[in-house]
Amino acid sequence: MRMIRIFALISALLFALPAQAGATDSVVLAAGAGYKKMVNALYETYQKKTGAQIDLIYGNMGRVTTLAKESGKVDIVLGDAQFLLKKAALPVTEKTELGRGRLVLAFAKGSKFSKVADLDNPEAGRIAMPDTSKAIYGRAARQFLEQTGRLPAIQSRLVEVATVPQVFSYLATGEVDMGFLNLTHVLNVADKLGGYEVLDEKDYAPISIIAGILTTSPNKAGAEAFLAFLKTDEAQAIVRANGL
Numbered sequence: 221m222r223m224i225r226i227f228a229l230i231s232a233l234l235f236a237l238p239a240q241a242g243a244t245d246s247v248v249l250a251a252g253a254g255y256k257k258m259v260n261a262l263y264e265t266y267q268k269k270t271g272a273q274i275d276l277i278y279g280n281m282g283r284v285t286t287l288a289k290e291s292g293k294v295d296i297v298l299g300d301a302q303f304l305l306k307k308a309a310l311p312v313t314e315k316t317e318l319g320r321g322r323l324v325l326a327f328a329k330g331s332k333f334s335k336v337a338d339l340d341n342p343e344a345g346r347i348a349m350p351d352t353s354k355a356i357y358g359r360a361a362r363q364f365l366e367q368t369g370r371l372p373a374i375q376s377r378l379v380e381v382a383t384v385p386q387v388f389s390y391l392a393t394g395e396v397d398m399g400f401l402n403l404t405h406v407l408n409v410a411d412k413l414g415g416y417e418v419l420d421e422k423d424y425a426p427i428s429i430i431a432g433i434l435t436t437s438p439n440k441a442g443a444e445a446f447l448a449f450l451k452t453d454e455a456q457a458i459v460r461a462n463g464l
Contacts, residue, residue: 247442250277250284251298254384254405255429258462259298265458266449272442280383285310288434295437296446300356301428312432313440316447319464321427322403323360326416328391333398334415339370348379348390348399356427357384361400363424388412402427403463429464 251259256278263274277287281299285308288294297304297312300321304310327334333344350358358380365371379396381387387399392412406416431450433443449455 245439245442246273246275247295247439247446248275248277248293249296249298249431249446250279250288250294252281252284252300253278254402255298255462257408258404258459258464261458261462262450262455265454266446269449270445272445274442274446281308292436293438294434295439295443296431296433298431299429301430303356304430304432310432311435313435313437314444314447315430315432316450318429318431318450318459320421321356321360321429322421322463323357323364323419323424323427324401324403324406324416325419326388326391326399326401326406327414328394328397328399329412329414330394331397331414336417336419338398339365339374344397345377346379346396347374347377348381348387348396350384350387350400351380351382355383357400357402360424360427364400364419367423405463407463 249259249263259276259278263276266272266274277284277294279287281303284297284299285304288297288310289308297310298318301315301317305312305315325336325339327338333341338344339347349361352358352362362371365374379390381390384401384405387401388405388409390396391399392409401416403418406413410416431447433440433447437443450459
């Protein structure tokens with residue numbers, strides 16, 4: 221049954237690729253959906269400079285890594301280094317760090333709470349966070365709360381949901397007063413929030429966001445050219461503007 225599910229997943233993702241994906245002149249890049257805006261901006265700039273074609277696939281990291289492992293068509297993966305290299309154990313020959321993911325405490329519109337210290341306010345309501353066992357920013361939020369001495373005092377007010385987008389949904393609908401997100405996501409939805417504070421990186425483990433070339437890459441030359449572009453000042457300016 222597991223092999224059937226994997227085959228169905230790969231088939232669905234490959235069907236979403238343009239017809240030319242996997243051709244010798246085309247690079248295939250698979251990235252976490254949360255970095256779609258940044259990756260699109262990087263590709264648009266790269267394409268204007270070089271004319272080179274890159275086919276982009278987005279999804280949750282589990283789907284991205286399954287496709288990368290099983291399809292043989294993916295050249296570059298982009299996302300959290302811990303997940304890609306350790307949990308998924310993807311075979312990567314070359315990688316570059318784009319930047320560090322930043323943990324943010326965001327506030328619902330209309331909420332009277334607006335600062336990190338409000339975590340300690342007994343009048344504050346529920347606080348949403350991503351899954352602490354599966355989501356990198358959920359683990360970071362847990363580390364932050366432990367490092368700053370807020371657990372177990374506020375445990376009863378914490379609401380764990382699956383993903384960062386779900387935390388935002390809870391904030392947008394006013395179901396919680398505060399929630400832990402990442403800065404890249406926050407910058408895309410800032411107008412729908414009451415405000416946010418970027419949290420001190422010393423209070424959680426570093427989150428390295430990388431782009432890596434797979435050993436199975438069908439187009440290593442094209443992939444290497446894109447990684448070289450990612451190291452340029454122009455590309456780094458795009459990365460920084462997207463919260464890394």
